[in-house]
Amino acid sequence: MGNVFTRIGEQTDGYPLFAEEWEEKAKEILPAGPFGFLQSGAGDEMTLGQNREAFRGYDILPRVLRDVSDVELNVELLGQTLSMPVLLAPVGYQGIFHQEMEIGSMKAAAEAGIPFAASTVTTASLEEIATAAPKGVKWFQLYWSNNHALTASMVTRAERAGYQAIVVTVDTGLLGWRKRDYRNGYSPLKLLEGAANYVQDPVFREMVPDYSEVHIREAILESIHHPNLTWDDLLFLREQTSLPIVVKGILHPADAKQAVDLGFDAIVVSNHGGRQLDGAAASLRALPAVVEQVDGAVPVLMDGGIRCGADVFKAIAMGADSVLIGRPYVYGLTVGGQAGVRRVIEDLRTELQLTYALAGVTQTKEINKAYLLKR
Numbered sequence: 093m094g095n096v097f098t099r100i101g102e103q104t105d106g107y108p109l110f111a112e113e114w115e116e117k118a119k120e121i122l123p124a125g126p127f128g129f130l131q132s133g134a135g136d137e138m139t140l141g142q143n144r145e146a147f148r149g150y151d152i153l154p155r156v157l158r159d160v161s162d163v164e165l166n167v168e169l170l171g172q173t174l175s176m177p178v179l180l181a182p183v184g185y186q187g188i189f190h191q192e193m194e195i196g197s198m199k200a201a202a203e204a205g206i207p208f209a210a211s212t213v214t215t216a217s218l219e220e221i222a223t224a225a226p227k228g229v230k231w232f233q234l235y236w237s238n239n240h241a242l243t244a245s246m247v248t249r250a251e252r253a254g255y256q257a258i259v260v261t262v263d264t265g266l267l268g269w270r271k272r273d274y275r276n277g278y279s280p281l282k283l284l285e286g287a288a289n290y291v292q293d294p295v296f297r298e299m300v301p302d303y304s305e306v307h308i309r310e311a312i313l314e315s316i317h318h319p320n321l322t323w324d325d326l327l328f329l330r331e332q333t334s335l336p337i338v339v340k341g342i343l344h345p346a347d348a349k350q351a352v353d354l355g356f357d358a359i360v361v362s363n364h365g366g367r368q369l370d371g372a373a374a375s376l377r378a379l380p381a382v383v384e385q386v387d388g389a390v391p392v393l394m395d396g397g398i399r400c401g402a403d404v405f406k407a408i409a410m411g412a413d414s415v416l417i418g419r420p421y422v423y424g425l426t427v428g429g430q431a432g433v434r435r436v437i438e439d440l441r442t443e444l445q446l447t448y449a450l451a452g453v454t455q456t457k458e459i460n461k462a463y464l465l466k467r
């Protein structure tokens with residue numbers, strides 16, 4: 093806990109301190125298009141708002157007079173040790189936010205000892221990201237292609253590049269109704285900012301013989317949209333790799349059951365940061381029923397609205413094994429590249445350590461529902 097006390101009374105160095113301040117700074121830096129793409133949600137942003145609101149529905153009931161001089165944030169997840177129960181969520185197109193792209197985020201995660209999940213639609217290719225931090229824990233997030241050969245090729249490349257898990261995102265068969273992006277006339281897809289993994293793929297190159305920008309863009313869009321995808325297709329993925337497969341984007345307990353029954357290795361309770369189905373349940377509210385259904389068979393992660401140490405604590409108390417953060421670290425990347433992401437992670441770590449200590453716990457596994465009071 094040493095570093096916490098040495099910082100008391102120090103002046104800040106001008107970096108933002110709160111999630112909201114990072115967001116404000118990022119807004120000053122970015123043009124309206126990219127900022128809107130990053131910050132906004134789908135539809136009327138009901139789900140985006142609910143993701144935050146849900147955390148206000150619970151208060152922490154701390155325990156006192158326990159020895160909390162030694163707080164351990166470490167957790168084990170899918171055979172890896174994480175320095176705290178937090179991962180960097182897959183966020184595509186990071187080149188529109190900072191020139192260091194996903195490389196900056198990957199390096200910051202690696203030095204912090206937490207996993208980075210690289211999106212399918214990254215500005216740097218999955219191989220470049222892996223090479224930038226060979227020792228870092230990295231997961232590859234798969235946007236299913238309607239072309240099985242392309243899906244298989246990407247998974248094989250990820251495995252070969254040293255990724256330790258595949259995250260398959262299942263809430264994105266069609267793109268959500270993102271009003272802000274329509275208003276701004278902005279989509280990073282149009283700019284080919286997320287095309288690296290496609291243009292470097294041998295199967296994709298065969299699919300797109302006429303290698304013009306227009307055709308690449310059309311082929312990516314067509315390949316990503318897959319409203320006909322079902323659980324049967326996911327079984328194909330199971331056969332493609334021996335890596336653990338994490339299913340991201342589950343809210344309904346019956347779907348969680350399906351994922352476990354079909355042999356998948358972890359679940360992320362998520363509504364894509366409120367960017368897909370507007371009106372969908374807040375992740376935190378959907379979490380308990382999924383945890384109950386899964387009953388310890390596989391790890392259950394969650395994301396959506398995590399902004400501070402108390403949020404992480406509450407999600408764990410509701411049954412999450414770990415959480416992911418999306419926008420917060422990308423605001424950090426926007427403001428300061430790798431150093432900005434590092435700062436967001438380390439401030440969250442400091443706050444989380446204090447939250448554990450002040451709530452009276454010294455290890456993640458001690459945290460349970462008895463530490464929460466519903467409002």
Ligand code: FNR
Pocket residue numbers: 129130131143181182183184211212213233261340362363364365366367395396397398416417418419420
């Ligand atoms: C995302 N998210 C996302 N998810 C995914 O599986 N693949 C992707 O490529 C992306 N891309 C993406 C871009 C941007 C700009 C955002 C904000 C989000 C969703 C992401 O992984 C995560 O589920 C949410 O961001 C979590 O919510 P918070 O932490 O942003 O509230």
